Amino acid sequence: MSSTLRTFEIKLDNPTATYGAGAIITGQVVVDVTKTKKLRALKLRFKGKCSVHWQKTSSSGKSSRTVDYTGEEEYFRNDVCLFGSTGGDTIEMLAGHHTYPFSYALPRNIPNSFEHGVGSVEYSMKAIIDRPWKFDHETTKIFTVETPFELDSQSYSMAGIHDEKEEDYCCILPCISRGNMIFIFELPTTGYACGEPIHTTVHINNRSDSVEVEEIEVKLEQKLEFHARSPYKKTKTKSCVVQQSKREGPFLKKSEVLVGLQVPSVPLSKLQYCSLIDISYQVHIEVHVSGLHCKTEKFYDILIGTRPPAIAHQVHHPVPSQHPLPITSPSAPVDYSPAYDPVSPFPTPLIPMPVPSVPQSEKTPPYPQFPTPGAPYPTQSGSSQYPPPGAPYPTQFGSGPYPPSGAPYPTQPGPDQYPPNNAPYPNVHPFQYPSAPGFQPPRNVEFVPSNPTSPFQYPPEQLPPSYDSVMANDNRK
Template sequence: MGKLNIFEITFSNPQAVYYGGQLIQGHVTVELNDEIKMRGIRLHFDGGARVHWTERHSTGSGKSRRTVTRHYSSSETYFNHTLVLFGKGPGQKGDDPVLKAGRYTYPFSFQLPTGIPSSYESFTGRVRYSVGGVIDRPWKFDHTTRRAFTIVDPLDLNLEPMATQGASANDDKTLCCLCCKSGPISCMFKLDRLGYVPGEVIPITGEINNGSRRKMTSSFADIRMTVQYHARTKTRTRCNIVSKIWHGAIEPGDSDIWNGDHLPVPPLPPSGLRGCRIIDIKYTAVLNVVPSGLAFDLVVPIDIILGSIPLQRVAQQYGLPPPLPGTNAIPMQPSAPSNMGLPPPSYAECAFGKVNIREESDNEHTRGNMDYAPVYSYYNWNQHEANTFMPVTEQETE
């Protein structure tokens, strides 16, 4: 058995969900089976965004032609703070203290800056927040531990002018059938509002007319999450279908009506990823028609807004009382008592699932759970499970 038995970080808020400007509090537990000489025990609070991807390019010609791998990246820092819990800070002189065998608890607190973006994790880019602990030992390997936490940007739909507005869109397409033009297929798509929060459903209203001589295999509605990653010299765009519902086939000459079908909104970060300059997020509701045979889908999109705080009139439809004068529609701080008799939202794991958050500075001895998924505000008014959405697939678009 080694000298170190326990080295872990515990947050006072068990959900580990915070908002910009809040105070993070908790404690570090250290349990030693034998004394350890050390420079000190430190905590490092880190928050920032990073974008990185590689592309293979061919250069030269003929026999001198070769393939090179180019890296595209950018990053930004929101905070970087070190707190000394015991002993000396980095670079401080003096004798190294010895911590005797036993169990120790060190409380900590850290004030988050305001205006920081929501947590976000993907293969190409991320916004990540964590607390790392180190037992700094002279001339020996350090003991390290790390714990991630989630930041949620309180994007209030009541402050977004477009959120309450409805929108409609339509398009048509003419297919070719045995070298002859067929009649058009047309699609009308309508939404009664544009602002939603995770846990709601989007009522899909639309009409599809198949004026062609070809069968339509199906129609479906989906939510698309379009993410732009900005490196220093290039931007990469990826589109994820995060929720989807289907209708069946449409025979030639027939129509199909979408009469308020429910398209669920899964746990996702708010639109825009406000506060982050290198990652942009946009959401679109789309009604699609799938022709049989060789033909592109007919696609009719409407941009929507995904927030963290729901529209007041929508919350009241689910039996929640109107807010008192001078208060928000929904209290957003997880640990704060409500002054309106309303509970804060629940929090659900991101639709993308867990990722491994091991950093380059970590090694196989770093303690802490390295499988992590951000969680987001989730208003389960429609009583569907947050973890029953379709698997998310990521596709690159030009």
């Protein structure tokens, strides 16, 4: 660092320097110079990349050849200018203490940070003082990215394992049998998060009299694959045991053995969005038996990821005043329930709901109850246009609705034969709105025409002349 540059560092607002994909990084670049300094710009470079590298040496006679296998991919590289301008004219930074705040939004589709001797995924920010015709001043800060790998999105990760295997045991001579054993291996699920236990159950059915199960061991193994692209495509595999547990015998002939181990803090499966490094895990089960017989081994692939944080105390118990009202079906009649519902766990009064199809208001009286069958019709106040039930038909000519036989047709109907003004049309059932209390339409009332004379009929003395009489009159003229 130059003698005139007293302080040059990056300070993050997040003290852990750990961010999720898509998060916003905020902080300050602190510069303290003892005297005025010439520069082009002060910029901050954000970079995310993955790189793999290993060597392989091959010998042929007295000569040997070493090949470097490499691969690299970049996820983002962005420069943020904090002071001055890149490629611009020279400016001066005055002596003293300077603080330059910054913020940067990380991309969403980036892998987790990962570190290994063969390959790594690394994220960094570098502050650069660009000086003309001189070496630049630089300071770098590494930060960590944690991208969740949701197990709920992997449907197969929720499936359990139920596997069966039968082993036959024999003496040195294959023709002499020592019996057999049947093992059933069970895992409740194949998806786990860091810190969760893996419960492995082994069911033993020992049908041998001379062979016994001595030990059952369960291992959690990690498998890493690194893919190089230069000088040509090649893959390097690394495996290791990250956790193990075991149970020692003796065990009964028929027994159920539970072996548990806890998932440690390890990188998540697959390393999403990275094409150069693959991470996988498997549960390795070994059953050791007595004698010189081979052990029984099984391998089951599992996923290690993340689960959404459990939201506690989310069960909401409503108070009685917030208990929902019963919903009345529009097609069902209104049922006036008792004050309290004996079935409901809350003593909330059940308020009857009105029929949705009929608007209610304070001025509108309630609907009347239907009359009992056989009860007389209710009477209406004031004058009515309809006769009471059982009344005789009104007469217009004598005592019947039609004129007596032989009576002459009236030449013009009298004014009293027309129905009164605003009378309802006789062919349509009169409709009354619910605002009329106690309204009941009359029943069995037949319509009596007010004028039995058809407009297309003539009395016998006023019939039109015939065709013959008209032609005879014309001939006389």
